Amino acid sequence: MTDPDEIEEIMARVHRLELRAKRLVKETFAGDYHSSFKGQGLDFDEFREYQHGDEIRFIDWNVTARLGTPFIRKFREERELSAIIAVDLSASMNYGSVRLSKREMAAEIAALIAFSARDNGDKVGLLLFADEPLLYLPPAKGTKHILRCIREILATPSPAGAVNFPAATKVMMKAIRQKSLLFLLSDFIGADFTKSLATLSQRHDLVALRLFDPIEQDLPAVGKVTLIDPETGYERVVNTSNSNVRMGFSKLSRRYREGIEKTFKRYDIDHAALASNEDPFKVLHGLFQRRAKRKQS
Template identity: 55%
Template sequence: MSEEDQIEEMMTRVRKLELKARRLVRESFSGEYLSSFRGQGLDFDDFREYAHGDEVRFIDWNVTARMNVPYVRKFREERELSVVMAVDVSGSADFGSKHLSKRELSAEIAAVLGFSALQNGDQVGLLIFAGEPVMFIPPAKGTRHLLRMIREILMAKPAQKGTSIEGACDFLIKSLRRKALVFMISDFHAESLDKPLGKLARKHETVALRVSDPLEEELPKAGRVVMVDPETGFETLVNTGNSNLRMGYKKLMRRQAEGIASVFKKHGIDSAKLQTDRDALPDLHAMLKRRGRRRK
């Protein structure tokens, strides 16, 4: 396939993804997004007479002196957010045994969240990362801006195939001057998670969306197969017909998933597990509803 044909095919995929994401936002996502994520501060609105139960710290003493009765400052929530999608495009992101690869699922989720953010007046930005930060697109508004982000997620070809959550977190901490909402979209198969995610969550509101494929969690009974690590290129011959090996692998993957979840919980990071073999939206919905209930 020529480079021109590849670009045309990619643009067709982006256009289809745009239509799907817009439909999902229109049908169900916009309201939940609005109720789950708040603005980053308060703007002064007006004055009103003090009422029992008002906080004393909001009394405006200059107005109170002029009116001879206590007056308090009213505020309205600043709705606009800076939303940043931090998307993992490492070697393992291109794996998918069912309907989508993990990278394609990440692009779909980024599109849905991105259109939800734009519809609510928020700015959206993107960090693509693998073994190192690959590309950063600062937060801005506009459909063309978001479509460029989706295209870059699908087309990125990182030089380093590994996964560095630490590098991504450090980059965001240094680059984002205002407090932002960060969606970290990755399989989180990385050596260092605890300290980097903790530092990021202390500075920015952080949500972890863990993309996963069923074959990563449980080996099929397929006899002897050569398994290749997509990030290092290391090959090993595995006898998947061995039931003890399959059971040991399943336990290992379960312990790894529990370890990742414990890091999220430790740092108060909301999370959702999204799988390539099923509709990811119900799990995303459930996470947004949990956030919305806590806010209320």
């Protein structure tokens, strides 16, 4: 059970994230979100008299026959969506060597997405998972619901064991029946996620956000260190002063990243990589702008 001091710190963090996210959303991010993620269909709005250039397929022949002049049906975009934020809370997400841990960064990203969705009239849902699904909050509206989502990302304990993407995918496919926006936040370490991505991308509008710590890509030269796998407990002493060791580590890391990128591209999944020492707003801003341009072309 989280003690009172930890609860107080978590709530203070949630409040800081709320203030920051609201400011960024108000200044820029809400527009990015709106232009990037369209509604799932069209709602009938009204009839109006046909004008030159209107599409013939929208002519309502019953109204036209009754009034003796062509009338068309006008539609408006069905704006409301459900945005589901799925967050990997396996032990490796607790690592952080710089500004934030990957879990803390996930909470910051979730706050930006959730408040953007709220300002566009969309519902927000949350799924937390690790070696098994941990928590599912169905899509709902309101600031209170969003703050609970952020709090759960920060406070839910991380169990031991590797992340289980298939189990999380099973829950999402069963619980989320309607096509939704699905933001998947993970470091994508230590698990085969290929089939899960393929399954989720077929039903939902999937956006994959890979979170990483800079040290996970390039080891600093700091002498002998003990590296511990947080999900298996495996330990190994590594001499980081050895340039061959650092070079080998960088090569393995690069190959792993290239494999992830290849998977995202194979299933046409919008994606971005976010380092824990950078401002996620800038990365998401770029991702949403690229997505909006592609949707318009």
